[in-house]
Amino acid sequence: MNLRYAIRDRRHTVLLKAARRGDEKAFRRLYDELYGPLAGYLTRRVNIPQDAEDLISTVFHRFLQNLERYDADRGSVQSWVMTMARHALIDHLRRHRETQPIENLAEVLAGPLNAPLDGLIRTEEADRVRELVRTLPPETREMISLRYGQGLRHREIGNLLGLNEAAVKQRISRALQELRRRANKKTMTGGEVDFATR
Amino acid sequence: MRRDELDKILGDLHGPAGRPDQTFRHDLEHELLARYSRKYSRRRGLNMLMRNWWTRPVFATLFVMSLGIAACTTPTSYDVELGQQMSIKLPTMDKSFDNQVGGIMSYLDGLPETNAVLATIKESVDGPMALEVAVWGDDLDIVAITEELRERFPVLEAAVIENDPMMGSVETTVAGRLEHALLDGKPHQESLHEITEEMSQELHLRGYDDASDFVLKQTKVGENTFIDLKVVDEDGVLDLHMEGEPTVEYKK
Numbered sequence: 001m002n003l004r005y006a007i008r009d010r011r012h013t014v015l016l017k018a019a020r021r022g023d024e025k026a027f028r029r030l031y032d033e034l035y036g037p038l039a040g041y042l043t044r045r046v047n048i049p050q051d052a053e054d055l056i057s058t059v060f061h062r063f064l065q066n067l068e069r070y071d072a073d074r075g076s077v078q079s080w081v082m083t084m085a086r087h088a089l090i091d092h093l094r095r096h097r098e099t100q101p102i103e104n105l106a107e108v109l110a111g112p113l114n115a116p117l118d119g120l121i122r123t124e125e126a127d128r129v130r131e132l133v134r135t136l137p138p139e140t141r142e143m144i145s146l147r148y149g150q151g152l153r154h155r156e157i158g159n160l161l162g163l164n165e166a167a168v169k170q171r172i173s174r175a176l177q178e179l180r181r182r183a184n185k186k187t188m189t190g191g192e193v194d195f196a197t198r
Numbered sequence: 199m200r201r202d203e204l205d206k207i208l209g210d211l212h213g214p215a216g217r218p219d220q221t222f223r224h225d226l227e228h229e230l231l232a233r234y235s236r237k238y239s240r241r242r243g244l245n246m247l248m249r250n251w252w253t254r255p256v257f258a259t260l261f262v263m264s265l266g267i268a269a270c271t272t273p274t275s276y277d278v279e280l281g282q283q284m285s286i287k288l289p290t291m292d293k294s295f296d297n298q299v300g301g302i303m304s305y306l307d308g309l310p311e312t313n314a315v316l317a318t319i320k321e322s323v324d325g326p327m328a329l330e331v332a333v334w335g336d337d338l339d340i341v342a343i344t345e346e347l348r349e350r351f352p353v354l355e356a357a358v359i360e361n362d363p364m365m366g367s368v369e370t371t372v373a374g375r376l377e378h379a380l381l382d383g384k385p386h387q388e389s390l391h392e393i394t395e396e397m398s399q400e401l402h403l404r405g406y407d408d409a410s411d412f413v414l415k416q417t418k419v420g421e422n423t424f425i426d427l428k429v430v431d432e433d434g435v436l437d438l439h440m441e442g443e444p445t446v447e448y449k450k
Contacts, residue, residue, distance in 0.1 A: 007346045010339070018310050021436065022238040024231065026310060031227055039223075040214045053222050060230055064237070113211045125199065126207045133211065148205070149212030176204065183199045 005076075005151040008033075012077035020067055031060070034081055037150055041085055044111045046092070055092055059084045079156035082146070086160060106138035111145045125183065132179050140175050143168055240404050280364045281313075281334035284344075287358045288327045295327055298353050302329070305350060309343065311335040332364060397427070 012033065018026035039056050046052040062084050070080055086109070093105055113133060116126035133141060139161070146152045146160065154172070155165040286302075288295060299319060307315045312335040320328040340361045348354050398414055406412045406429065413428045429436040 007342050007349070010342055011346075014310050019234075019238075023310070024234060024238075027234050028227070028231060029308075031230060035223060036214060049219070053219070056222075057226055057229075060226060061233070064230055064234060111212070114213060116207075116210065125203070126210065129199075129204065129207045130211055133208070144208060145212050148208040176201070180199055180201065180204055183204065 005153075008151070009076035009078065013072050016067065016070055016077050027064075030077070034060075034063075034078065037078060038081055038085055041082060041111075041150065042089060045089060045108055051092065051096075055085070055088050058088050062088075075156045075159060076153070078150065079152050079160065082150055082152065082156075083160050104138070106142070110138040110141035111149070128183055129179060132182050136175055140171055143172050144175065147172060240406070281332065282338050282340050283362045283364050284329075284331040284333060284340075285358075285360045285362075286329040286331065286347075286354065287360075288353070289356055289358075291327055292353055295329075295353050298351050299329060302347065302351060302354075303331075305347065306331065306333055306343070309335065309338075311338050334364070401429075 012030065015026040015030045015033075019030060035056075038059060039052075042055045042059075043049070043052040046055060059081065063081055070077065074080075089109070090105070093108060113130050116123045116130065133144065136144070143157050143161070146157045147154075152160070154169045157163075158165045158168045161168070296319075299317065303315055303317055306312060312333055314334040315331060317329060317331045320330065344359050344361065347359070348357075394414060401412050401414070411430055413426075415426045415428075
């Protein structure tokens with residue numbers, strides 16, 4: 001696990017415990033630190049900005065409402081918040097299914113990918129990886145998104161998706177191996193890409 | 199493509215996209231803080247109140263410490279950890295370091311466990327630079343703090359960071375005598391009883407009922423005093439615990 005994420009998680013736990021004791025400064029700092037990841041996760045997956053803001057607000061109010069229920073043994077504060085965000089997103093998508101048809105729930109949960117920034121040395125390489133990631137099954141893409149976008153541990157991703165830690169680890173590991181193997185091919189070949197990640 | 203290169207690209211592809219709406223963010227923050235304030239108004243300050251119980255004994259201990267150190271250690275003295283002394287040495291002169299010191303201090307001062315921070319910069323004309331920082335606080339996780347400092351301040355990447363616990367010595371016999379004098383000659387147990395009474399009154403003022411809402415317990419085992427407060431309210435159970443001979447506490 002990335003040390004940066006480990007330190008972040010420990011800091012979040014300390015802040016949450018202080019917030020439970022009535023330390024407003026700790027709660028404010030926790031909000032500051034969680035806002036970016038949460039807003040990033042939801043705004044990437046909800047096209048209407050107003051809907052994304054409603055969801056962000058809903059999740060933070062649930063977070064405050066359930067502050068006493070957080071259990072550090074079950075995962076980091078961020079993974080706990082992301083679980084609430086994912087549930088809120090699924091509820092939202094199901095609720096609006098009639099007015100805003102959702103073709104594939106799994107595709108939305110997997111989230112879009114940023115376009116590589118122009119001018120970077122590895123733009124071409126990043127473009128290639130981006131195209132390869134798009135061919136992965138949606139559930140594997142969601143795992144990679146939670147891992148690289150949110151910095152969640154394998155166990156936390158497993159809890160979120162209802163899978164065991166070993167399965168998540170294996171799926172991500174295989175996907176990364178395949179991505180590297182294909183990205184290293186100098187000439188991309190056409191045809192269907194089959195990732196054996198299931 | 200190496201694994202770390204792939205990791206970097208995947209991080210970029212899944213990183214934050216676009217600038218969030220700051221107005222919405224601030225409005226939501228105000229809304230949440232107002233709700234938080236209502237929800238935790240009764241609890242706010244209870245922890246500080248626990249610490250403040252020790253105010254009178256703390257003065258005694260601080261005074262005793264200075265005497266204790268001057269008189270050297272005796273068989274009846276004991277050590278207390280006050281915090282950590284950090285020594286940050288840069289291998290070469292780096293002018294940008296001066297601009298980073300404020301940020302480093304702010305970061306250390308902002309940690310929830312920190313009570314006070316004091317720093318001194320040492321530098322030679324063209325040789326290495328060093329920052330000596332004394333961080334007073336409770337239960338400082340110095341390994342995690344050091345790692346995060348390196349993460350946040352790239353100028354520290356090649357720096358040598360060493361830590362030593364700051365210890366203070368308390369001489370118990372003198373401590374007892376001074377404490378006795380400072381507390382108007384009242385025995386320790388009686389004084390603690392008074393403090394507990396004050397705390398109980400404060401809890402009543404906050405709307406807690408001692409029959410069902412809180413349990414306040416004070417025990418003394420040998421040289422150590424323990425005070426436990428268990429509060430039950432609509433938000434659940436809150437446990438606060440203080441222990442030890444009057445805790446040494448430095449105010450900012």
